[in-house]
Every structure is written in structure tokens, then in C-alpha cells.
Amino acid sequence: MPHRPPTPAAVAPEQAGLQLDQNLRQQRREWWLQRVAWVLFTLLLLAVALGLAGQGPLSHEQRASADGTLRVEYQRFLRRHTPETLELQLQATSDRVLLRVDNAYLHRVEVENLFPEPREVWAEDDATVFEYRARPGGRLQVRLTLRPESPGRLRGWVSADGGEPLRLAHFVYP
Secondary structure, three states: OOOOOOOHHHOOHHHOOOOOOOOHHHHHHHHHHHHHHHHHHHHHHHHHHHOOOOOOOOOEEEEEOOOOOEEEEEEOEEEOOOOEEEEEEEEOOOOEEEEEEEHHHHOOEEEEEEEOOOOEEEEOOOEEEEEEEOOOOOEEEEEEEEEEOOOEEEEEEEEEOOOOOEEEEEEEEO
16 A cells, blocks of 8 residues: 555644644744844943943033033043044133143053143142243144053043132043
8 A cells, every 4th residue: 555645634724734842932022032132232232322431412511610620522432542632622711721731640641642742841749841932812622542551440630720620530541
């Protein structure tokens, strides 16, 4: 007697179609994890675009002293061993301007460039002082290019002509 395949009516409902092992609970869990991963990746891309991993609107910071003698622009999020520039604008009240930068801050970075070059530089207990010649009432723009040496929080301050110090705060990525 020849062997004939069973007719569709004779096949049990769970055997109809492809014969695959199905675990619907596991499949739903995987779909849920995929959706969570997509949301996390989207949030990560959005954070990067906004500047949480480097330059962008959330990273850019501007500070100014109350008396208007100093304004500083910098990035909050930096990368270790990657150059970054602090833009400082100083208002001259006399024919010389003294820019003070926190020594603890300078010990955690490598200063690559300072433009324009100061007339004189000296160290005090808590700061390094850069002396510039200026026209009284004029503005002086200073660019300090630095390279962070270690990851983590980097804090310091700058001040002009003995005025109030402006706090700087960065986070340095490895």
C-alpha cells in the first residue's frame, strides 16, 4: 500500500503551516527590548547632537563679571588630550590688564597657546598672572588654548584686574 500524505483535515491545528518552535512570550520580550533600545539610541543621538559629547548648544557656556571687566566663553564638555580654546574678553581700566588663572586649573591642563602673548607672566600662591598692555577703556581679546590631561571634572576660575573670579566647570571625557 503506497504511503500518502495526510489530508489537511487530518492535520492537527498546531501542526498546520510551518513547523516552528514558537515562544510568544519570549518574542514579545524581544520586541519590547528592541523598542527600548531604539528609544535609547535615539536619545543618545539627540544628546550628541545637542552637545553633551562635545561642541553644541548644551556645551557652550558664556560667563561675565558683574562689573563688565571680564567675559569668558568655553565648552563645558571636553575630551582628554584634545585642544580647546577659552575666549576671554577683558575691559581695560588702565594701561595694563592683569589676567589671573587658577593654578589648580592650570595644573590639570597643558597650555598649548596663549594669544596675544602677555608682556609678563608670574606666579602667585593661587594663580598665574598674565600682564597685558592695553588702551584705557579698550577691550582686549585673549585666546587660551589648552589640552585637558585627565578625565573627570575640571574646575577653576579666571579673574581680571583683581575683580571677582568667574568659575569655570568642564567635564572631560576619556
